[in-house]
Amino acid sequence: LPEMRIVQGRGIPHQVLQALAERKAKGEQSVVLLNRRGFSNYLQCNDCGWVPECTECSISLTYHKAKRALRCHYCGAHRRAPDACPECGSHKLEYPGRGTERVEQELSTRLPELRVARLDRDTVGGRSQVFSEVFSEFASGGLDCLLGTQMVAKGLDFPRVTLVVVLQADTGLHLPDFRANERTFSLLTQVAGRAGRGEEPGEVLLVCSRPQDHFFHHLLQHRWKEFMASEQELRRALKYPPYARLLRLLLSDEKEERLEKKAQEVAGILEPVCHQSDVELLGPAPCPLERLQGRYRWHIILRALKVQDLQNVVRNSRPSLNMGKTRLSFDPDPLDLL
Ligand SMILES: [Zn+2]
Ligand SMILES: [Zn+2]
Numbered sequence: 001l002p003e004m005r006i007v008q009g010r011g012i013p014h015q016v017l018q019a020l021a022e023r024k025a026k027g028e029q030s031v032v033l034l035n036r037r038g039f040s041n042y043l044q045c046n047d048c049g050w051v052p053e054c055t056e057c058s059i060s061l062t063y064h065k066a067k068r069a070l071r072c073h074y075c076g077a078h079r080r081a082p083d084a085c086p087e088c089g090s091h092k093l094e095y096p097g098r099g100t101e102r103v104e105q106e107l108s109t110r111l112p113e114l115r116v117a118r119l120d121r122d123t124v125g126g127r128s129q130v131f132s133e134v135f136s137e138f139a140s141g142g143l144d145c146l147l148g149t150q151m152v153a154k155g156l157d158f159p160r161v162t163l164v165v166v167l168q169a170d171t172g173l174h175l176p177d178f179r180a181n182e183r184t185f186s187l188l189t190q191v192a193g194r195a196g197r198g199e200e201p202g203e204v205l206l207v208c209s210r211p212q213d214h215f216f217h218h219l220l221q222h223r224w225k226e227f228m229a230s231e232q233e234l235r236r237a238l239k240y241p242p243y244a245r246l247l248r249l250l251l252s253d254e255k256e257e258r259l260e261k262k263a264q265e266v267a268g269i270l271e272p273v274c275h276q277s278d279v280e281l282l283g284p285a286p287c288p289l290e291r292l293q294g295r296y297r298w299h300i301i302l303r304a305l306k307v308q309d310l311q312n313v314v315r316n317s318r319p320s321l322n323m324g325k326t327r328l329s330f331d332p333d334p335l336d337l338l
Contacts, residue, residue: 002164002195002202004220006211010046010096012106016165016205020107023163024114024144028200030163031156032107032147033191034100042174043070045085046092049209051174052082058238060174062288063095073176074301074337076285096168096209100148103167107147119148156194162202164195169206173215176288177336178240181215182231188219239280239303241333247302247310248331250287252295255325260284262326263298270300273317279304288338295327301337 007015023030043063044051052061054072061070063081071078084091100120107116117134124130131151137143139158146152156164172184188206195202208216218227236243251266253259263284274281282301290297304310314330321328 002192002204004192004204004206006216006220007205007207008209008211009207010168010209012103012110012167013207016167016207017110019163019165019203019205020114020145021111024111027141027160028162029138029141029143029158029160030145030165031152031161031195032103032145032165032167033152034103034147034149034167041095042176043081043093044096044174044209045088045090046094047090048085048088049170050085050087057178057282058234059176059178059180062176065095071285073285073288073299074282076283096171104147107145114145115143116145116147117143119146119151121149123148124151153191153194156191159199161195162200164191164202164204165207166191166204167207170208170210170213170215173213175338177338178235178238179336182228185215185219185224185227189222189224244303244305245307245310246332246334246337247304247314248334248337249300249302250329250331251284251298251300251323251326252292253326254295256296258324259296259298259326262323263300266321266328267300269320270302270313270317273313274302277304277309277312277316278306279309279313299337307332 007013020030041062042051042060052070053059054061054075054077056077057072057074059072059074061072063070068081069078070081081093085093100118101122104116104118107114117138119131119134134146135154138146141160166188169188172187173180192204195204206216214230215227218224235241249266251259251263253262267281267284271281280303282303284298284300287297287299302310302313310332
């Protein structure tokens with residue numbers, strides 16, 4: 001396996017620029033991956049990397065700048081964003097992360113001789129031709145560096161790629177989903193496994209703001225088993241699958257206000273039924289992806305030890321649900337809660 005190293009910092013640390021310049025000087029190539037574009041609406045301390053989490057649900061809270069509010073997308077809890085970081089006292093709390101476009105600009109300013117191509121939804125759109133053009137130029141050595149989102153992962157198969165940089169490697173950890181850590185772990189392991197396939201040994205640099213987290217400790221040592229054991233422990237304590245069954249009710253509507261009212265109403269109808277059936281009701285809360293294809297989205301999460309109890313709740317409450325113009329769907333054992 002290639003050597004995996006952590007670089008503490010945000011943006012593009014100096015050490016990364018140096019590594020990119022070294023590869024270019026040797027006629028080798030690099031791939032720069034930006035983790036999960038466009039999902040960074042959480043708050044992070046600029047100094048210590050602290051991210052606020054829901055104490056009940058242990059997922060990252062999303063940040064609504066206009067209201068200066070933090071919200072849990074599972075249980076619906078919300079509170080005012082703090083003025084200072086509770087861990088280090090810093091007042092520099094802000095949206096983390098930058099998009100690929102800003103990274104590209106920064107690279108061209110700080111390493112003007114590096115020939116970079118950016119691949120993401122904005123540059124590619126739906127045109128697969130752009131893709132193959134960029135990849136064949138990269139293959140022929142006409143480019144030094146591919147920059148982009150998951151799309152550039154294909155570039156990892158080129159033999160001259162000896163350096164892979166993952167910027168904001170911890171972004172995935174703050175996705176409001178209880179499987180966020182597991183997914184990030186396997187994504188980064190995959191990336192590392194594919195780097196340096198040619199003759200030259202590969203190197204992987206992971207840029208993150210809190211390398212002390214146990215997540216990175218396990219990752220660097222390739223300790224998947226130990227990592228998953230600690231994840232399972234957490235899920236047992238917090239009653240997430242596989243220690244409980246979930247059923248997600250997804251509501252969507254073109255009108256936000258109508259949707260919120262309807263979600264409250266549905267939760268009100270479900271609550272007494274849940275209470276009788278040993279089912280726990282979380283929410284209602286806006287989904288992490290609050291708007292999709294022109295529709296606002298809210299969800300209610302039902303949790304129980306036995307799947308029959310969930311089915312009972314649906315059976316007993318469904319006749320009383322009058323959805324009007326709001327759409328409702330049931331998602332048993334949801335794969336994600338976004
Ligand atoms: Zn802090
Ligand atoms: Zn919560």
